[in-house]
Structure formats: C-alpha cells, structure tokens
Amino acid sequence: MDAAYAILALPLLGTAILLFGGRRTGDPASGWIATAMAVGSFVATVVVWASLLGHSAASRTVHKGLFTWIPVGSLHVSFGLQLDPLSLTWALFSSGVGSLITLYSIGYMKGDSSYGRFFFYMNLFLFSMLVLVLADSYLFSFVGWEGVGYCSYGLIGFWFERNSAAVAAKKAFVTNRIGDFGFMIALFMMFGHFHSFNYSTVLAPLASGRLTLAGATATGLALMLFLGAVGKSAQIPLYMWLPDAMEGPTPVSALIHAATMVTAGVYLVARSAPILHFSPSAQWVVASIGAATALLAATIACGQDDIKRVLAYSTISQLGYMFLGEGSGDYGAGIFHTVMHAFFKALLFLGAGAVIHALHDEQDMKKMGGLWKYLPVSSWTFLAGFLALSAIPPFDGFWSKDAILAAAWHKSPALWAVGVVTAALTAYYMSRQFVLVFGGKARWVDRAAEHGAAGHEAGGHAGGRPHEAPPVMTVPLVILAVGSTVGWLMNAPFAGLNFLERWLAPVFPARIAPSFAVATGTKWAIGTVATAFAILGLVAGLSAWRRTAERPALEPAVLAHAWYIDETVSAAASGPLARLASGVSFGVDAGLVDGLVNGVGRLAAQSGRQLRRFQTGYVRNYALGIGIGAAAILAYLATRMGG
Amino acid sequence: MIQSVLFAGVGHLAQSGSGCLGPNGTSITGLCTSDNSLHMPVAYRSILPMLVLFIGALVLLLVSALLSKRSRPGLYPVLSTAVGLAALVASVWEWYDVGNRGVSTIGGQIFYDRFSVFFGVVVSVTVVLASLVSDSYLRREGLDGVEAYALILLAGTGAVLMAEAAGLIMLFLGLEIMSIALYVMAAYHRRRTESGEAGFKYFILGSFSSAIFLYGVALTYGATGSTRFQDIAGYLARNTLVHDGVLLAGMALLIVGLGFKVAAVPFHFWTPDVYQGSPTPFTGYMAALAKAAGFAGLLRTLTGALSSQQANWRPVIWLIAVLTLLIGSVMAIAQRDLKRMMAYSSISQAGYVLVGLQAGSAAGTAGSLFYLFTYAFVIVGTFAVLGLIQGPGEARNDLGAIRGLARRRPGLAMAMLVFLLAQAGVPLTSGFLAKFYVIEASVQRGQYPLAIIAMLAAAIAAFFYLRIALLMYAGEGEAAGPAPALEPAGGGAEAAGEAAGEAFVADGALTAGLQPVPSLDGATATLTWEPPPEERIAIPPAVAATLAICVVFTIAAGVSSPIIDFARHATAMI
Amino acid sequence: MTAALLAAATGSGAHLAHASAWAVFGVGAALILTGAFGVVLLRNPVHSALMLVITLIGVALEFIDESADFLAAVQIIVYAGAIVILFLFVIMFLAVDRREPAAPEPTRAQRPLAVLLGLVALAELLILSRVQHWSSGAHHVAGSLKGGEDVQKLGESIFTRYLLPFEMTAALLVIAVVAAVVLSRRHGRVAAEMSPAEQEEATLR
DSSP states (O other): OTHHHHHHHHHHHHHHHHHHHHHHHHHHHHHHHHHHHHHHHHHHHHHHHHHHHTSOGGGOOEEEEEEEEEOSTTOOEEEEEEEOHHHHHHHHHHHHHHHHHHHHHHHHTTTOTTHHHHHHHHHHHHHHHHHHHHBSBHHHHHHHHHHHHHHHHHHHTTTTTSHHHHHHHHHHHHHHHHHHHHHHHHHHHHHHHHSOOBHHHHHHHHHHTSOOOOHHHHHHHHHHHHHHHHHHTTOTTSOTHHHHGGGSOHHHHHIIIIISGGGHHHHHHHHTHHHHHTOHHHHHHHHHHHHHHHHHHHHHHTTOOBHHHHHHHHHHHHHHHHHHHHHTTOHHHHHHHHHHHHHHHHHHHHHHHHHHHHTTSOOBGGGOOOOTTTOHHHHHHHHHHHHHHTTOTTSHHHHHHHHHHHHHHHHOHHHHHHHHHHHHHHHHHHHHHHHHHHSSOOHHHHHHHHTHHHHHHHTTOTTSSOOOOOHHHHHHHHHHHHHHHHGGGGGOSSTTOOHHHHHHTTTSOTTTSOOOOOOHHHHHHHHHHHHHHHHHHHHHHHHHHSSOSOOGGGSOHHHHTGGGHHHHHHHHTSHHHHHHHHTOOSSSOHHHHHHHHHHHHHHHHHHHHHHGGGOOSOHHHHHHHHHHHHHHHHHHHHHTOOO | OOOOOTTHHHHHHHHHHHTOBOTTSOBOTTTOOOSOSSOOOOOGGGGHHHHHHHHHHHHHHHHHHHSOTTSOTTHHHHHHHHHHHHHHHHHHHHHHHHTTTOEEETTTTEEESHHHHHHHHHHHHHHHHHHHHHHHHHHHTTOOSHHHHHHHHHHHHHHHHHHHBSBHHHHHHHHHHHHHHHHHHHTOOTTOHHHHHHHHHHHHHHHHHHHHHHHHHHHHHHHHSOSBHHHHHHHHHHOOOSOOHHHHHHHHHHHHHHHHHTTOTTSOTHHHHHHHHSOHHHHHHHHHHHHHHHHHHHIIIIIIITGGGHHHHHHHHHHHHHHHHHHHHHHHHTOOBHHHHHHHHHHHHHHHHHHHHHHOSHHHHHHHHHHHHHHHHHHHHHHHHHHHHTOGGGOOOBGGGGTTHHHHOHHHHHHHHHHHHHHHTOTTSHHHHHHHHHHHHHHHTTOHHHHHHHHHHHHHHHHHHHHHHHHHHSSHHHHHSSOTTSOSTTHHHHHHHHHTHHHHHHHHHTTSOSSOOOOHHHHHHHHHOOOOSSOOOOOOHHHHHHHHHHHHHHHHHHHOSHHHHHHHHHTOOO | OHHHHHHHHHHTOHHHHHHHHHHHHHHHHHHHHHHHHHHHHOSSHHHHHHHHHHHHHHHHHHHHHTTOHHHHHHIIIIIIIIIHHHHHHHHHHTTOOSOOOOOOOSSTTHHHHHHHHHHHHHHHHHHHTOOSOSOSSOSOTTOOOOTTOHHHHHHHHHHTTTHHHHHHHHHHHHHHHHHHHHHHTTTOSOGGGSOHHHHHHHHHO
16 A cells, blocks of 8 residues: 555656756656656556455545644644545546656657656646645645646746747636635635544545534535636636647646646545535536536537637536536536546547647648548547547447436436537537548648648648657557547446446445436436437538538637637736736746736835835944834833832 | 852852752763862763864864965865764754753753754754855855854854853853854955945944843843843742842843844844845855844743743834834845845844744744744755855846846756745745744734734735746746747846835945945946846855755755654753 | 951941942942043044043952952953053054044934933933842852952852853954954955956956
C-alpha cells in the first residue's frame, strides 16, 4: 500500500527534475522523463487499486498520513491521503489518460522552444491533480485545486507571445478565481461548523447517519462548493473560459480541459454527496445547471468552425451531463460518464491534434476535409471517439449517457427531455465535425492552389500531402480508441458487469444516495428514444454536411458567436478589465494586479507624503523620533502608575 | 539604608546551587556549586556555542596574522563557516544536554535553558549562511579580508550572549558586542559613501538607544534591587509594589532600547538608511541577527522577568506592534529601492513577532521563536539574491534591476519568489505558518483587533511582494517577441511605479546623510536605467548552495511541524 | 581628605554624617550636571572634552560618597586621566578643534521639539520616581562597603559573580581593534590597486 506515496512522489520527482534540468535534458529527453513518471504513477495507482480490491467492500477506505501542517491550539491540520473507491477511480483515469497524453505530447511538441517547460507543467499538473483527488481533506484538496488551476493557467498561456493566449489565460484565471472564492467560503463555513476539513470528520458522520445537517447549512455549504465546481468545470455561468482555453497546446486541451481537470468539479460534488443529501434544493440546482449547460453548450457547438472549439463546447456540454447525473442522485452514472468521457474526449482532442499537426496548425474545419485517406489511423480512431460521444450503441457514450438519462427521468421528465434533445444535438455537431474534417473534398488543397505554388511550399507540405503522425502519437490514439469502444464493459447494466457501480457503492451508501429502480421497460424505452434521437442527429449532420461545407442557414451567426453571451459579458462586466488587458505585460494578469497595486500605491504615496517627512536622513531627527516614542511610553505608563 | 547583605554574589551562587538539579534529580556536574567559598566553577558547557564563535573569531584573526598577507583569501569564509557549523553542533549537543528545566549558572549570569539553546541554533545557522553568501560579494567589491568574518563571528557571539543572559548586565554586554560589530559591518564598504554613512548613523543612534537602555537597567535595578531576571521576578512575586513608578519607567526604557534593535516603530527610522547603505549580504545578516537577539532580550525581559507586569507592558507592545505592522507595510509599498523596500518589509515582519510577544503566552512565544528562526533563512536568502543582481559596486538596487530576472536566471528568480511568498505569508511557505502562529496566539488571548490589523498589514504587504514577483516574471521577454499588440516590457509595472513615484523619489533623495544632498544621480538612474539585453548574472556555488538551503528550509518549515515543535520546546525559559 | 571627613562625620553623630553626605552628593551632582551641560552646549570640541572631565570628577565624588574610594581613584585616573586625554589627542590630531560651523537646521521644529521632549521626559521620569523607598531589595550588587574594603569587594565580585561579564568585555576590545583596522583603511586601496573601471568609478563619485 506504500505504493500510494509513489503515486504522488513520481510526478513530483519529474517536476523537480524538469524544473532544474529541463533546459539540459531538452528534446525529447524531457518528454520521456515526464512520460516515465506519469506511467510510473499510473502503475502505482493500479497497485494500490489492486490491493484495495483485496479488502472487503466496507473497509476500502485507507488513510495515509503525510504530515502535520498546523499542530497548534484549536486548529490541528494534517495532510494525508484518503484512498477509497472514489479517489482511486479518479486517480486511475487521471494518471492513465495522463500517461497517454504525455506520451503523445513527445511527438506533438517536438521542436517547440519551451519543450522542457511544457513537460514540467504536465508533470506538475498530474501531481496537483492527484493531490486534489487523493487528499483526505477539503483543505488539502484545495491545494491541489489551486495547483491544477495554476498549471491550467500556465499552459493556456503557454504560447504567451500570442496575445490571444495571454488574454485567454487571464480570462481563465479570473473566472476560476470566482469559483475558488466559493470554494474558500465553503471552507470557512465548514470550519465554522465542523472545526475540521477532513473528509473523515466532516463527511463520514453524515454518510453514516451519526450526524445530520440543518437544511440551510447544507444548502449554503453545497452551493458554495458547487460554485467552486462550476468555475472549475466550466458550467453556467462560468463556462466562458474553457473555449478560450483552447489557445493552449492541444495535448493540454485533451488532458486538462477535457479529460481530467475540468472533471474536478464533478469529483468535488461526488465527494460532497453526504452534504448534498441534506439539501434537496441544492441537488435541484446541480441538476438544473447541468442540464441547462449541456443544452446551451451543445447548441453553440453546432455553429463553431474551429475544430477545437467544437470539442471545447462539447466538453462543457458533457460536463453538464455529469452534473445532471449527480444532481439527479445517481452519482455512479455521473462518474461512469466522467470516465467514459475521459477516454473519448481525450481521444477526440488528440485526434484533432493529429489533424492540426498534419495540416500545419490549421484549425478551421472549413479548410479541412477529405483527410480520411491521408490519415488512416487518426480517422479510424476519431470515428470511434465520434460514435462514443454521439452515444451510438454500443460505444462508451451510449451506456453512460443512458444511465444519466434514466436518473434524470426519475428526477424529472423535463430534465430528461433536455438531456435527450442535447443528445441529438451532440450527434449532429459531431457528425458535422467528422464529415467536415475527414469527409468531402479536400478544401486545404483549394487553399494551397489559391495561394499558388509558392504558397503551397510555404505551407510546408514537403511531400505535398498531409501525413500521418508518428507512432508516439498514434499509439495513444489507438489505445484510447479501444477504450472508447469497449470501456463501457466496466459498467454494463447487464450480466453482472456493473463493476464500477459495485466498486463505488461503499462511497455512496443508500442513506445518502438512495437507489431507485427504474422499471426495465422504462429503461428500454429511454435507451431506445435516446438512440433514436442520436441517430436522428447523426443522420441530419451527415446529410447536411456530406457534400458542402457552406450552409449558412444551419450556422446562424448567433450560434457562431455563442449566443453573443461572451461579447455581452465582456462589454458589460469586463470593460474595465479589457482596458487593463491592453496593458497586460505578460501571460499573467499583470494589468489587473498592477491596477490594484496602482491604487494601493497611490494610497501609500499619500500616506507616505505625510510619513516621509520623518524619514529625513538626519540622525538628529531619528533620535527625536526615538525620544518621542520613549516619552510616549513613559507618559502612558505614568497613567498606570500605582500609589 | 545600607543593608548588610554580605557577599550577595556568592550567596546567590549558593542559592542557585540548591535549585540546580538535573532533570532526574541528579546534580549536574560542573553546573552548580554548593559551598560558599570564593571558588567559581565555570560551566563551559552552558556557553559552548558562544565560546566557539568567540574563539573562532580570535583564531581567524590569529591565522590571518600568521599567514602571509592575503595569501589565502578563500580560507576565511571556509573557516568562518566551519566555526558556525561547530557552534551549531555545540548548540544541538546542548539541546540534548540541557534537559527540560534548565539552570542559572556562571555566577547567575547565564541561563542554560532551551530558550538559550534555541537561539544558539538560530545564530549559528545565521552565521553559517552569512559566511557562505558574503565571500563572493566581498571579493567582487574588493573587500575580502579576515575582518569581515571576524565581525560576523563576533556579532554572533554578542547575539548568543543576549539570548543566554540571565540578567540585564549580561544582556547589555551582549547587546553592545553584537551592535558594535554590526556598526562596523554596516560601514564595511570602503568606497561607498552610503556604507560609511550607514555605519555612522547606526552607531550614533545605536549608542543613543543603548544609553536609554542602560538608564532603564539602572531604574529597574533601583526598583527591584537586582539586575538578575530571576531576582527581579522573585522580588516582584514576593512584593506588591505600591510605588511602581520606577519599575515602570525602567521597563519603558528597556522596551525602547530593545525596540530599537528590532526596528520597531517609532524606533525604526535608522533601518531604511542602514539597510540601504550596508553591504548587501551583511544587511541580511544584520536583519536576521539583530532581530533574533533583540527579541530574545525582549522575551527574556518582558515575558520572563517582568511577566507579573503584563498588564502594563502588553498595551505598550500592542501599540508598537500596530504601528510597526502598518507603517512598515505602507512605507514599503512606496519604495523604489529594493534594499529600502526590504528594510521596511523587515520592519513590518518585526511587527508580527511583536504580535507574538504581545500575547504574553507560551503559544505567543513559540510563534515568535518560530518566526525568528524561519525569517533568518528568508531574509538572508533575499539579500543574497539582491546582492547578486545589484552588480559590482552595488550599482543597481532599484526595482528595475530585478525586472526580467526569471528570463535571465530562472533558478534565482524561483528562489527569490519563494522568499517573497514566504514574507507575504503565502500558505505552504514558512511565512504563512509563522504569521498564523503569532496571530493564533493573539486570538487565544482575545486580541481580535490586533489579529485583524495583522492580517490587514499582511494584505497590504502582499501587494509589494507580488509586485516584485511580477517584475521578475515580466520583463524583456515579450517585448522581443512578435506581439505588437502588447505594451512594451513591463509597462504596467512602470506605471505602478510612477503613481507612487513622487513619494519614492523624495524618500530616496533624503537619505543622503547627516547633511543630505539629494542623490540626483541615483534618482535619474532609477528613472532611465534599462537592463542591458544579455546580462549574465554569475551565481557563485556557495551562494547557490545557501539559496538552496534557504529555499528548502522555507518550504520544509512551511509544510511540516518539526520546527514549531522545536520552538515550543524552547519556550521553557527559566 | 574625604576619608578624614567621613571619619569625623561618623564620630560626631549620624545627623552630621547625614548632612555632610548630602553635601558631598550635592557638590558631585552639581559638577556632573555642569559638565554635562557644558559638553553639549559648548561649541569648541576641546572645551567640550574638558567639560567631560568635570562630569567625571563629579562621578568620582559620588563614588567617594558611597565609600568606594578605589573606584573614585580609578574613575579619575582612567577616565579623566587617560580617556579624555585620548579624546583631546584625537580632536587635535584631526584638527577639528574649531568651532563647529553653525549648520542651518533644516527641520525647523527639531530644536524646540528636542528641548520640549527633554523636559517632558524628565518630568515623566520624576513623576514616575517620586517614591520614598526605591526597593526593599539589595542596594548593592556586591554588598555594602566599609572603609578600605572596596578593592577586595571589587576583586571578589569581578572574579566570582561578574566573571563572565568581565571577561566578555574582551570581545568588545577585539571588536574595537578590528573596527579600527577596517575603518582606518577606508581609502586604503590606492589607485594603483584598482582596475581602470574602478578608478573611473572612484573619480565619478
């Protein structure tokens, strides 16, 4: 079980090596080091998982102390690890997918001037993510929470010389601060109520029924935690940073902004299930926000031309599904979808990365097309991811989405309806993407022809053709494609294959997550309807986009502009911020911070103008100051003199 | 009036001898005497670190006299480091030797308790760090020689003595030994007028405050009939003073004298001028050492000897703490000179230690001790970094000098970042826990306003720490990059500087000394200087090692508990 | 003379002893204050140094009043005799034995404030110390003195109880030596030893 320490230690070691030696190890050694550490961490996680399987279901929660942080007085804070089914689920897919994506990055980032820095961030991210999920207290999780936020921020602005990247990083930073603020308030409330941050102290008594929580407290706590989740997982109203986060390198989008970090909010809500249990209204909020986000983001995805932005909105939409499942009380379904999503969305992003790579940084789907024959591996694997995301049976997405829709039906048919419509939209935008990228005519050739031979050469198509990515990139694609196709077997709803559900059962006892039975007939009906809608969307997409890439009627500007929400918010709320952003001097939000510093600086200048009169440089003045101090103390004590 | 207490001294020896049993009830050999004879056994073990440092200084001077002139300039820092390490070893040995209770020894002049030993450790560590970082600076400035290291060791001697002092006389001696060595160190840079000026100012004002302190000693003696802490405490415990005016006056003056050493407001005026003028590594040493020793003296005097007077001194310290916190933070924002900025920062840091002192409880003392120990690493490290980036002749101490450091020397910037975060009190650094412990202790005593002010000061101070950090990570980089949409390098930060600029320039210009001449060249340099594009800062191995130690310690102490346990055990004073 | 006076006082009753002790104290105090004011107020450094001698003699008188004859003698020989002479040497050697130029005081409030502050602090100290008994503890660190005992007492306390403080003053002396070496070769490095860049820098300063 001491492998538990290795889970964290290996990525940390990699971080340290790359921090101090990243420049020397260089390309590609840095990448291999980072990959080795990630794989090692994954292996350690598997070892821990296997040993936990050896325990009986009830005793699958193991604590590992790390260190005592604050041992004084009323506050005793120690940091440790809590290894239980929930944390290990996240650790397994985070380190597993993380390993594959790090491997893929070796090829993708080749030749980048900041190669070492990239892998430093990748390992640091993995470490922080694992801290987040393995921590045994909200406070320690918050450390990881901030850590992944920092990495996300550093990686969005990885190419900070691009203005858009710097702005996107700033946007992610500010938006996430709002969410973190909620998390922090939740921490304060929690400490006020429980005098502890530890899961074992806060949650275990609630889960076991030894303690109950007043509705108002539970609602406040749950909503503040959910606010944190909303920020991190890009839900309404804090979702706008995620599409912009696509400014980062594509593997980052796959790892952080699709598979792992953005699911931290889902983890937080699942972890806080015992608190949510005491607040039905908070559960409704979670489910409604989830459903609304799923629908909104899916509509926007239909109108996007950027290959990564489609996937980004899709991610927001799928995260909405996860929250819908959790809010409906079926945490298992939400988590199932999270894991499946990690497979197929990472796959789709990496596939998109391969396409972008092949087309030399072209991201506009309108300028792609006909890549099927040039990129066989990418195409086939992308197809698997596309079908999984579109919830076409028997691919992964069908099973997990079906579970969520069943839960939503149980909660409210209205939520279910939103979910089903979203499913149709999902199939539509994905099929649109697939045919625009891989099917139809090769529009990138047109472009080259327009620009003439010189342009063609400048395009860098040395062989004149897009070529398949190197094996270091395609191997992860194949593995993830296999996962997207058969991964659902870990939780199939028949033949006793529901391993994941049974594995998670101890974390969500019936007391806090009452199981509900949906009649088999209803289940079949739900599955059939959902599949019908998905196929409808699929067919619509294929038929609409098979022949042409220009159908303005199907791409109203309102969708391409994401309902103008971003613009409206920017104009209304971020006006001053935008002005400050023009003064941004680095990827960091120097404008904002300097603005604040400016204000304080002016204040200090004013008080300083008074104070500096005493800082004259004259020894005699200084001595006078000492004398005044002495006289003042004497005067005060003279008033306290007895007798 | 004349009392017939014959041989009070020897009498006291006998007295302390009776209560001088080891932890297991056994008499500690060599520590006590049980007869009234004039035989005065000296318990060398109780002053071991101090002896090591002092004798080390003498050996250093002797070696330099025996060796041919400047033949082995590299030898002195090595020797000095070795002496510091030996003192550290001696202190650690003492820690296990002294046990929990501690004794008063050597004629009742020395307390041999964990509190003393704690400061033995702190001072030894500071000596080692200072010896390591000074070498390259002194060579760069052409100042290398044995004297610098002799002074480092002698100042350390005085500092340990202050912590060990069992009475006001010993405390005063330690204070003078440390201070005079520090005065000379401040004036050590021969060719910088600022340095001589710093030494002179420090000397004059230091002597002024020493005189006040001595007056306080005299009045305290007059009020209680002894200069020994145990006797003072005992006298005050046995007698209820009807006329406590003399005692209060003495206490006030003791606070002033020691408050000067720790740079508490309003006794802080010397700090920016002296920190700015002193050779940079010495500034770090000075900040760490004088604060540690000064607070050791304050803790011994106030929470030790005068603990019965808490009701009287706690309000005084309360006010001093508030002023120190706020004025330190506010003034630091208004600085453009890095060393001056760190000087104000160190003033504000002293405010937190005062918060711990003000609590007047074991928790508060433990917090203060933790603060002092961890701060030593942070401040020595900070000034080591400043010493590297300022360039030969301390040419550039302005904020611009640190711009873009992350591009030029990422490792150095990372170390500086850790120190800045620690001073700002960011979690997972030692600075956070240090602030947390003192504020927690204050809250335990119901001092909510003080706790809130301390947090407020931390928030104010965070701005200028953050600003330095941003400057390091901003810089030339993006100006060179293909990003015309962006403003030129560090535009935002420059604007921030301008906003408070008037105050900075005035403050900077008025530092020129007894007869202040506006240092125009300094001011214009501040405004016009731009970093040369490809400047390579050399990092000597010794400094790199020191920085690594400081960084590792700062983070380790910020995430684990051994240091606070150490500090809590050290609160057991006699 | 004083010893005889004291002996006479002892002989002719406590009242007279009390009066004469007060007289000695008063004369000593007056000398101390006169000297102190003189040191601060006189503009010529030589005169200031000489006024310091008066203060030191006053202190010696007070020692005699406390029967510490040996200390009185040492005070006069070491301080008045040696140290002040050293001061005078330095003053004359450095040729600063002229009137200090009356520099314009830039901070107008400085002087009145300083005077006021001195008076306030004095008043506060007086208020705080208006007590009959200073303490009931020991008034003498080394025990009381009877005529002729003081050398022995001094020796005993220096070599027993105050051994460590006594010895640690050695550290002060070492620092003084080092300080003298450091500070006196302030401009020690001549141009020949400097690199051209340093020379230029030195010239620009």
